[in-house]
Structure formats: C-alpha cells, structure tokens
Amino acid sequence: MSLAPEEQRSVARTHQIWGWIGLLLFAGFGMVLEILNGLKLGFYLDPEVHLRREMWRLGHVHGTLLSVVQLVFAFSVSQGWLASVDRTRLASFFFRGALVLLPGGFLLGGVNPSESDPWIGIWLVPVGAAFLLLALGLTVLEVVKSSQ
Amino acid sequence: MGVMLVGAAVLLACLLAAVQLFRRLPRTTALIITSGLVGGLVGIPLLLLAALGTESNKRIDLEHVRYEQSRSCVKCHPDHYRTWKQTYHRTMTQNPLPDAIIGDFNDVRVEYLGHETRFFREGDRFFVESTDHEWERAIREETGVTPAQARRRVYSVDRLVGSHHQQIYLSLLDNGEYFILPFLWNRRDQKWLPMTTVFLSLEDGSVNLGYTTTWNQSCIFCHNTGPNPGMEVPGAGEAGIRWDVHLQEIGIACEACHGPAEAHIESNLNPIRRQYLVETGKRDPTIVNAKRMRKVNANQACGRCHGKWGPRPEHTREILTRGDKFIPGRKDLNEIYVMPLLGTREYDPARDADYFWPDGSPRATALEYQGTVLSPCTERGKMTCLSCHSMHDSDPDDQLKFPEDPTTPELERNEQCLQCHPQFRGNDALVAHTHHPVDSAASDCATCHMPFQTYGILSAHRAHRIQNPVPEVSARDSTPNGCNQCHVDKSLRWTADALAQWNPDRAKPIDHADLFAGERTELSETLLQLGRGHALSRAIAVQMLSDANGLEAAPGLWRVPFLIDALDDSYAVVRLNSLRSIRQMPGFENVVFDHFGPDSLRNQQIARIWDRWDVVWSEHASSLPKTIPLNANGRIKDDVRRQLRANRDNIVLNIME
Numbered sequence: 001m002s003l004a005p006e007e008q009r010s011v012a013r014t015h016q017i018w019g020w021i022g023l024l025l026f027a028g029f030g031m032v033l034e035i036l037n038g039l040k041l042g043f044y045l046d047p048e049v050h051l052r053r054e055m056w057r058l059g060h061v062h063g064t065l066l067s068v069v070q071l072v073f074a075f076s077v078s079q080g081w082l083a084s085v086d087r088t089r090l091a092s093f094f095f096r097g098a099l100v101l102l103p104g105g106f107l108l109g110g111v112n113p114s115e116s117d118p119w120i121g122i123w124l125v126p127v128g129a130a131f132l133l134l135a136l137g138l139t140v141l142e143v144v145k146s147s148q
Numbered sequence: 149m150g151v152m153l154v155g156a157a158v159l160l161a162c163l164l165a166a167v168q169l170f171r172r173l174p175r176t177t178a179l180i181i182t183s184g185l186v187g188g189l190v191g192i193p194l195l196l197l198a199a200l201g202t203e204s205n206k207r208i209d210l211e212h213v214r215y216e217q218s219r220s221c222v223k224c225h226p227d228h229y230r231t232w233k234q235t236y237h238r239t240m241t242q243n244p245l246p247d248a249i250i251g252d253f254n255d256v257r258v259e260y261l262g263h264e265t266r267f268f269r270e271g272d273r274f275f276v277e278s279t280d281h282e283w284e285r286a287i288r289e290e291t292g293v294t295p296a297q298a299r300r301r302v303y304s305v306d307r308l309v310g311s312h313h314q315q316i317y318l319s320l321l322d323n324g325e326y327f328i329l330p331f332l333w334n335r336r337d338q339k340w341l342p343m344t345t346v347f348l349s350l351e352d353g354s355v356n357l358g359y360t361t362t363w364n365q366s367c368i369f370c371h372n373t374g375p376n377p378g379m380e381v382p383g384a385g386e387a388g389i390r391w392d393v394h395l396q397e398i399g400i401a402c403e404a405c406h407g408p409a410e411a412h413i414e415s416n417l418n419p420i421r422r423q424y425l426v427e428t429g430k431r432d433p434t435i436v437n438a439k440r441m442r443k444v445n446a447n448q449a450c451g452r453c454h455g456k457w458g459p460r461p462e463h464t465r466e467i468l469t470r471g472d473k474f475i476p477g478r479k480d481l482n483e484i485y486v487m488p489l490l491g492t493r494e495y496d497p498a499r500d501a502d503y504f505w506p507d508g509s510p511r512a513t514a515l516e517y518q519g520t521v522l523s524p525c526t527e528r529g530k531m532t533c534l535s536c537h538s539m540h541d542s543d544p545d546d547q548l549k550f551p552e553d554p555t556t557p558e559l560e561r562n563e564q565c566l567q568c569h570p571q572f573r574g575n576d577a578l579v580a581h582t583h584h585p586v587d588s589a590a591s592d593c594a595t596c597h598m599p600f601q602t603y604g605i606l607s608a609h610r611a612h613r614i615q616n617p618v619p620e621v622s623a624r625d626s627t628p629n630g631c632n633q634c635h636v637d638k639s640l641r642w643t644a645d646a647l648a649q650w651n652p653d654r655a656k657p658i659d660h661a662d663l664f665a666g667e668r669t670e671l672s673e674t675l676l677q678l679g680r681g682h683a684l685s686r687a688i689a690v691q692m693l694s695d696a697n698g699l700e701a702a703p704g705l706w707r708v709p710f711l712i713d714a715l716d717d718s719y720a721v722v723r724l725n726s727l728r729s730i731r732q733m734p735g736f737e738n739v740v741f742d743h744f745g746p747d748s749l750r751n752q753q754i755a756r757i758w759d760r761w762d763v764v765w766s767e768h769a770s771s772l773p774k775t776i777p778l779n780a781n782g783r784i785k786d787d788v789r790r791q792l793r794a795n796r797d798n799i800v801l802n803i804m805e
Contacts, residue, residue, distance in 0.1 A: 047230065048227045086171075087172065087173075090169065090172040093168045094168075115225055115226065115227050116224035117224075117423060119150065120150050120154050120423055121154050123154050124161075127158050130189060131161070
C-alpha cells in the first residue's frame with residue numbers, strides 16, 4: 001500500500017516536530033556542556049570522571065545529528081521518496097526510537113561511570129544503533145525503489 | 149535498580165519494535181528481524197551474564213598467571229595508573245636515563261678514607277670511577293696498603309635505586325650481579341655520601357666492603373615487580389655464582405600489589421563481565437586488591453616489603469633461582485618469610501636486638517608491618533595500612549590517605565584516627581583529651597601516639613606501633629616517648645608526673661620507687677639519651693633537638709653545645725644528623741663540617757663551631773632549668789658529660805635500612 005498525501009504530510013510533520021525539538025534539546029545540551037566547561041566544574045572535567053565528559057559529548061553529538069536526520073527524513077517523505085506506507089511508518093518508528101535511545105544511552109552512561117566503563121545505561125546505545133540501522137535500511141530500500 | 153530500569157527499557161524497546169515489525173511487515177520478515185533484534189540485544193547478553201555469574205565466583209590460581217606490566221592496566225584504570233605513576237614506588241628502580249638520575253655527575257670528585265671517587269657522564273651514559281672493589285677485597289687482610297696504591301676502576305651506572313630521599317647506583321658486573329656502587333646521592337643534603345656512612349652502623353674502614361648487601365639477592369625483591377634473581381649455582385669445576393636477572397616490570401608497579409594480571413585482563417575484555425562486577429560490587433577473583441582483603445592479608449600485602457625479614461631457609465634457594473612467588477592475599481606471608489614479631493616464636497630478642505626495642509617495637513624503617521600489627525588499633529580494632537595510607541589517593545611524599553594541608557582546620561589532620569575514634573572530634577573533646585591547646589602540635593594524634601622511634605634513610609621516623617606514652621617503659625627500655633620529644637628540656641619524671649596528674653588511674657606496667665630517680669629526675673630525657681643512650685637513641689635525640697615541635701615547646705639555643713658535642717660521635721649518621729640540627733639554629737646555618745672526613749679535619753671544624761658558639765653564647769647567655777646541664781660558659785658541665793659518657797650504652801648497632 002502506498003503512502004497517501006495526507007499520511008505523507010502527517011509523517012513528515014511528526015518528524016519535523018521531533019527533529020526541531022531534538023535540535024533544541026541537544027543543541028541546548030551542548031550549551032550546558034560549554035557552561036560546565038566554562039565554569040570548570042569538577043564533576044564534568046576531573047580526570048576521574050573523564051568517561052562522563054566523553055559520554056555526554058557523545059550524547060550531545062548523536063542527539064544533534066539524529067535530530068537533523070529526522071528533518072532529512074521528513075524532507076524525504078514530503079518529497080514522496082518513500083512510497084510504502086508500512087515501510088515508511090516502520091522507518092519512522094525506528095528513527096524516533098534511535099533519537100531517544102542512542103543519545104539517551106550515552107547521556108545515561110555518563111551519569112555514574114566507573115573508572116573504566118560508562119554506567120549501565122550505555123546498554124541503550126546498541127539498541128538505538130540497531131533501530132537506526134533498521135530505519136536507514138528501510139529508507140534506503142524505499143528511496144532506491146522510488147527512483148526506479 | 150539501575151540494571152532493572154535499563155533492562156526494562158531495552159525489553160520495552162524490543163517489544164515495541166516487534167509490535168511495529170509484525171504490524172507493518174510480512175510475518176516471516178518480521179519474525180527474522182525480531183529474532184535478530186531480541187536475540188542480539190537481549191538474549192546474548194543474558195546468556196553471557198548467566199555464564200559470568202558462575203565464572204566470576206571462581207578463584208584463579210594466580211601463581212601460574214603471567215604478568216602484563218602497568219601499560220596494560222592504563223586502558224581500564226587510567227586514574228589508578230596516573231596516581232600510581234606519580235608515586236616514588238614507580239621510581240624505586242629505574243634504568244639510568246638522564247631524566248631519572250638525580251645525583252651530580254658533572255665530574256664531581258669526593259674523597260673518603262683517602263680514596264677519591266669521581267662521578268662523570270659521557271653523553272647520556274653515567275660513570276663512577278673509584279677504588280676497585282675486587283682489589284679492596286683482595287688486600288683486605290694486608291697491612292700497610294695505602295690509598296695511593298689502590299687499583300682504580302670505572303663503573304658504568306646500569307640501574308638506579310630510589311628517587312625520593314636518596315638514589316643508589318648499580319653497575320652490572322660480568323657475572324650478572326648488579327654491584328652497589330660505594331656512594332649514594334642524598335637528596336636532602338644534595339651530597340654524595342659513602343654507603344658505609346648512611347646506615348646506623350659503624351664504618352669498617354673500607355670504601356666498598358662495609359655495605360655487604362647484594363642487590364641481586366636482597367633489594368631486587370621489594371624494589372621491583374615479579375622479580376627473579378635467576379641465580380645460577382656453579383657446577384663442579386665452574387666459576388662462582390652467576391645471575392640472570394629477570395624483572396616482570398622495573399620498579400614497584402601495579403602487579404607488585406595486585407598480583408599478575410593476565411587472567412584479569414583477558415576476562416575483562418568482556419564488557420558484560422565488567423558491568424556485572426561494577427553493578428554487583430562483587431570481588432573480581434582474577435586479581436587481588438588489598439582494600440577487599442581480610443585485615444591480616446591486607447597488612448601483609450604491604451608488610452611483604454614494609455616488614456619482610458628474610459625468606460625461610462627451605463624457600464631461599466627457590467626464591468633466588470626462580471623468584472618470589474608471594475601474591476598478596478593468596479598466601480600467608482609467614483609461609484615464605486621469617487617475620488620476627490613480639491609474641492611469636494619467630495621473635496628472638498637477642499638475635500633481633502638491632503632491629504627491635506626491648507618492648508618489641510621496631511627500631512628500623514621498613515618494619516612498619518611489625519609496628520602496625522602490634523598496635524592495639526590492629527590487634528583489637530580493624531586497622532590496616534590502608535586505614536591511613538593510600539597508593540592512589542594521597543600525597544606521594546607520605547602516601548597518607550587524608551593529605552595534611554596546612555590550610556585545613558587542625559582537626560581535619562587527625563581524620564585517619566577519627567575514623568575509629570570519633571569521640572575526639574571537636575575542639576573541646578580534643579583539648580580535654582590532650583590537655584594541650586588546640587593549635588599545638590599535641591593536637592595531632594601522631595605526636596603523642598606515634599613518637600619518633602625508628603631509623604632509616606638517614607633520619608628518625610614515626611613509630612607505626614600506635615601506643616600511649618608510657619614513661620615507665622621509657623625508663624626501663626630507654627624507648628623514646630612522644631612527650632619528651634617535644635618537651636626536650638624536661639625529665640622523664642616530669643612526664644610521669646604530668647601523666648599521673650591528668651590520669652591518676654593510668655595503668656602502669658612497672659611501678660617501683662626508684663624508676664624515675666637520679667638522672668631521670670635531674671636531666672632532660674632527650675639530653676640523657678643523647679649522652680648515655682646507644683647510637684639509635686643518640687640519632688633520634690639529635691633530630692628531636694631541632695624538630696619544630698621541640699623548638700616550640702622548649703625554645704632556645706641551649707641545645708647547640710649538646711649538638712656540637714655529638715659531632716664527634718663514632719656513628720656517621722649521628723654526626724650527620726647533629727650537623728643538620730645545628731644548621732637549623734639561627735646563626736649556625738652555614739657551619740662547615742665534613743661528617744665523613746678524616747678525624748683531623750673534623751676536629752678542626754668542630755673547634756671552629758665551638759668558637760662560633762662561644763660568641764653566640766656571650767651574646768645570648770641565659771639562665772636555664774636544672775635539667776639542662778650547661779655551665780656559665782655555655783659548655784656542657786664536665787662532671788655530667790663524663791658521667792653520661794662513662795655510662796653510655798656502647799652496644800654496636802647495625803641497622804641496615
């Protein structure tokens with residue numbers, strides 16, 4: 001079943017909202033990290049918590065980039081590059097899941113890291129990564145199909 | 149809780165994904181993807197977790213595990229690596245790189261017993277030219293041999309020992325022995341000192357032979373990680389012993405305390421195992437950690453080197469040929485080593501007299517283990533070395549867990565003790581306990597309970613047997629006590645009377661009328677020990693006379709003549725410490741004295757220092773308490789000096805630490 005224009009707009013709209021809100025949150029989080037840096041706060045900068053810094057920076061970057069990906073996906077949908085309603089809806093679900101799980105896993109991983117490893121929240125990252133790969137796979141499939 | 153929440157989140161995500169997949173895709177495709185997702189993200193970790201739950205309880209026989217070196221540890225333990233790297237443990241043994249050498253090798257020449265020793269470098273290589281030790285050994289029994297006849301030898305510096313207080317230099321000989329060169333560099337005095345003058349022992353008249361310890365069969369064990377001297381005993385018709393030294397890592401690195409790490413590293417490549425151990429707080433059986441050991445094992449982990457005496461005869465050959473197999477926490481130290489300790493059959497008061505006071509307290513540094521385990525805090529409490537010290541969270545200078553910071557309030561200095569004695573927290577409680585002002589040195593627990601009783605690396609150090617001051621024991625054994633180490637002008641009776649007044653019910657181990665009679669009443673206890681005590685008592689006394697606490701409690705230059713008098717001591721270390729103390733007195737900062745120079749030179753220099761004293765005394769003469777036996781000329785009263793010297797404890801001490 002192919003994607004009706006109404007549905008196209010709905011999916012695109014959803015991802016625009018997720019994308020822009022994501023950008024607001026994760027770019028805003030980047031500002032928080034800069035403030036932590038500027039104030040030289042030990043709980044973020046001390047060598048003993050180097051993993052917290054690394055995890056939160058990864059969370060910021062992944063969140064920001066995945067927010068942009070949401071906008072790109074919205075654009076692709078609005079351009080009619082994705083035709084199948086089921087695959088589009090599925091890709092939409094996995095993209096949104098990835099936006100929550102990937103940066104969320106990194107942020108949680110930095111909450112209470114040990115000397116050698118992030119906190120157990122890091123286990124959300126591979127789940128988010130799997131979601132992202134599935135979403136990308138579905139999108140590639142649809143885009144390739146629509147171009148033929 | 150965290151594990152539950154994250155697990156629930158992962159499961160929820162997988163469940164939602166499965167719902168979406170089955171809703172949107174053909175059943176078979178959905179099934180394959182769902183299986184992959186759930187299997188990969190939930191199933192495999194769960195299976196590994198279940199397996200690890202069993203595996204991580206297994207205790208591994210570390211004796212057969214390989215060493216991996218500290219660079220392998222840094223990947224997972226960067227903070228522990230960093231904090232260890234700044235310690236002097238790391239630099240206990242080093243290769244002779246220019247950055248590691250602290251001695252002056254700029255073509256410096258030092259004379260000792262008429263023999264000249266020259267320290268020089270060629271590019272990045274360092275050399276010591278001195279009297280050949282083999283020549284010196286060969287002519288040992290001969291008479292009439294003069295230094296001018298000495299055979300010279302140029303030794304290359306091939307390894308370094310120490311970096312904190314002093315640095316010893318080793319030269320690799322043809323038989324694999326790392327020969328201890330005859331001079332060390334003393335950091336505090338910025339001076340080359342003959343090895344035979346740096347221990348509490350009498351000089352033997354030789355340049356090379358007085359210090360008989362061999363690095364290959366002694367120092368190697370505590371100053372390195374996984375040491376194996378590789379002794380090769382000669383067969384019939386073969387030359388002497390050869391050594392094929394092998395170190396797992398040079399210096400005291402991670403595995404010296406934590407055991408060999410190969411199994412630990414391999415096991416923990418698995419992230420689930422790491423996460424499991426962190427989240428459950430379970431002990432990792434692939435490695436040892438003194439923090440998680442029983443009290444006795446935790447103390448032995450440090451005591452192996454800070455208390456070791458010597459290997460048991462039945463283990464000696466194996467240790468010298470194959471290395472020391474002791475792994476902290478896995479073996480009782482007493483199985484491998486003889487550890488003389490008061491109250492055990494290993495302790496022989498006669499044999500061990502050099503190293504222990506008559507009450508069993510250690511006299512030497514590096515016997516901190518024996519002091520610690522005899523402390524009531526350990527015997528009756530739960531104190532271990534790690535109660536006060538930390539390898540990773542401390543100032544490298546003393547490795548005290550709570551670093552002393554002059555800017556912190558006085559009370560925080562005692563944090564080590566307050567962990568178990570919270571009743572003394574707060575100014576009122578402290579003053580009530582110490583009977584001293586809160587800002588005085590007596591407000592530091594260590595001042596009274598850990599007096600300077602041990603000697604090593606050219607100075608007196610605090611005892612690690614934590615005790616109350618007991619003047620009766622001091623009277624019986626001449627053991628230094630904390631009270632008279634500040635109140636250096638006071639007699640032992642004064643101390644006994646003060647303690648009796650403060651605490652009339654105090655238990656007295658000995659009690660008889662004349663315990664504090666005579667000199668114990670009439671003379672300063674510190675001066676009494678300096679005049680009459682054995683070499684260790686004298687070495688401690690001269691140091692206490694210039695200690696900041698002593699100068700505060702008993703100020704004045706009256707101590708100078710007693711220190712000058714000690715400059716002719718038969719023990720070089722007493723002479724050196726007297727000189728150090730004199731130089732802390734105003735007006736005496738620049739006095740010149742060559743404490744290992746020839747007698748004639750030393751006598752001239754002492755005469756000059758007396759001249760200086762006469763001038764100072766003429767300007768600062770003052771009345772003194774009776775316990776300080778100075779006459780009107782500022783000289784030690786002849787009759788008292790004669791009496792003390794006549795009764796001096798001339799026991800020959802030989803403390804090689």
